[in-house]
Amino acid sequence: GELRPVGTNIERAITAALSAEAFARLSSAAGPLVKNMDLMAKISGLQPMANLGDSLANVKLSITKLTLGDAKFKLIPVEGGLQFSAELTGLSVSAIAAYGGTFVPDGSTSVSITADTIKIAGTLVVTPAGTDGFTTKITSPAVTSVKLKLTASGLVGDILDLLNSNLSSTVQSITTRSTELALQPLINEALGALAGPQKLEVLGKKLDFQVSPSAISFNRAGALVTLNVKATIEGSESSPGYVFTPNGTPTMKANSGIQLGLADDLINALLAEVHAIGLLDLHIEKDFGVINTADIKLSIPPMISASSGDGELRLVLGDAIATFSKQGKTLISAAINAQVDLEVLRGNNPEEIALQFGKVKLFVNVLDPTAEDPLSADDLAGAASAGINLQLDSLSKFLITVPVPSVAGVSLDNLSLRADSGYVMVSGDVH
Known part of the structure; x- marks a missing residue:
């Protein structure tokens, strides 16, 4: 796909449908x-x-x-x-x-x-x-x-x-x-339009959001709104960009509850910025038995694809190079790849929703393997899993800051998540 600079305006980044209820x-x-x-x-x-x-x-x-x-x-x-x-x-x-x-x-x-x-x-x-x-x-x-x-x-x-x-x-x-x-x-x-630029602080980093509505329409069923978003994380200017993927038009219905669509480009741009500031590069000191230190550096930004043929959404963490040491001596290096299921839950209060990470599937490949590798497959998987979970914890704090509609007096039940035409689609019933 086309590489686009981070921090630029993303058209139709958010689309939402609000019902009459x-x-x-x-x-x-x-x-x-x-x-x-x-x-x-x-x-x-x-x-x-x-x-x-x-x-x-x-x-x-x-x-x-x-x-x-x-x-x-x-x-x-x-x-x-x-x-x-x-x-x-x-x-x-x-x-x-x-x-x-x-x-x-x-x-x-x-x-x-x-x-x-x-x-x-x-x-x-x-x-x-x-x-x-x-x-x-x-x-x-x-x-x-x-x-x-x-x-x-x-x-x-x-x-x-x-x-x-x-x-x-x-x-x-x-x-x-x-x-x-x-x-x-x-x-x-x-309607999800936080008037004026918003400045947030997450994990000590300044996060600037600028939301501008591009269209709104009403009928007796409810309202449909489309928003453009510009998001910039302080210090992410060094990012080479994010991979832009052309999106279609998701199916939006305001007949009941609330529907929210987040363009995968919006999330991927944020992930590219998180990668650029080194938030996902980790130095872990923990006794894993054979090793007590792990250094993990992500070679490419994580990505979310909302075009899955099965309608499921997954986060892909690719080519994380992990170096495992004991008392300062490198014992083994490995390439870690992971697929992470995405879930949707209530946010910090009943009126908010948040993307959450679910089941993690790890793929670990030893670099330059030898017959005398000091770590067993279980040791290696355990250390890799600990590192990936720390990365996901950092990512989750950024993802829940994406501005979404928050309707006063409305909490959502029966939340569901799916992919549609390049959008992460969240639906919920009004409670």
């Missing part, structure tokens, strides 16, 4: 999360939230405090987006009204807006926004209120009339924009 669970979890958010931080860049009137009499409304008693949401996938409804209770808004104009002396005063209930309905449109992830916007919002009240002591005349006559539209603007911004990180997390 997954969005229903997200809806239930969104209310408490939004209620407890710092909503002022979300709208800080939008001040003033209202700019009313004209040159004769005008007022600018800047929000200083915004709280909710409770919040309930419904997100139902439809053609073109998410059918959206929200019920916000106990709305309390504090603001500074700065007024002026030809017929109004300049000044400012504190005002407050309260409502027992605000209801919002519309379509939540989710749009790819490059490395910023997805943006969310409620189109054609219909907003109703119960016991909406303005308190503005000290205001009279034109300015008070201006605020009262625009109260409903002002509250609509404040609540819809706040809701859009509050839901945006939840949608980004659910």
Whole structure:
């Protein structure tokens, strides 16, 4: 295959399908999360939230405090987006009204807006926004209120009339924009788009992720999203690259649960970077009987192929040269190759999934064998197995950092793993 540089953008690196049931669970979890958010931080860049009137009499409304008693949401996938409804209770808004104009002396005063209930309905449109992830916007919002009240002591005349006559539209603007911004990180997390570059530290190495959505579509069954990914491990610039393999289009269905596809190129690029930084080169000091030291150096990067004819996935560790010594004296050298079954399990919490390594099949060939080789086949296999397991432990810590959809309120059961058109496919039922 074609050799491509590591750290470059991998198109269609991740594809995911989320069912209507997954969005229903997200809806239930969104209310408490939004209620407890710092909503002022979300709208800080939008001040003033209202700019009313004209040159004769005008007022600018800047929000200083915004709280909710409770919040309930419904997100139902439809053609073109998410059918959206929200019920916000106990709305309390504090603001500074700065007024002026030809017929109004300049000044400012504190005002407050309260409502027992605000209801919002519309379509939540989710749009790819490059490395910023997805943006969310409620189109054609219909907003109703119960016991909406303005308190503005000290205001009279034109300015008070201006605020009262625009109260409903002002509250609509404040609540819809706040809701859009509050839901945006939840949608980004659910769709696997970690907005902006992410910097992680794994085993003392800096790992930079940059995820950019390339496409998203909705229908009544759910949502289908495709993401491009750029991943760079600090110090991996010396890598000659990874072997690119053209991928097809995996079968994705959002009818139930969640499906996730990771392009084998994404995983293989990470494996090439791990190899370049020497993470898999080991020096082991352990009493194996005949030997007490093993040095293992991987000649080529490990690879995962998601094109297996039987649909199974395996990690291949090829040409690891192992040197076995006793008290500093080299006794024997061998080439180790391994095939490792891949499994999928829950991650560190019920909302996460992680690739895990399963059964290991070892192939050990002695280099320059003699009739007096000091190690038995069992000794050699035991030492080789110990080294391979240490390598897999290091690899697993990198593989579980691949960004995947994490839907608030959703845990997955009955996880399954298969290969399809060059993708590692993970499926799970919503629990």
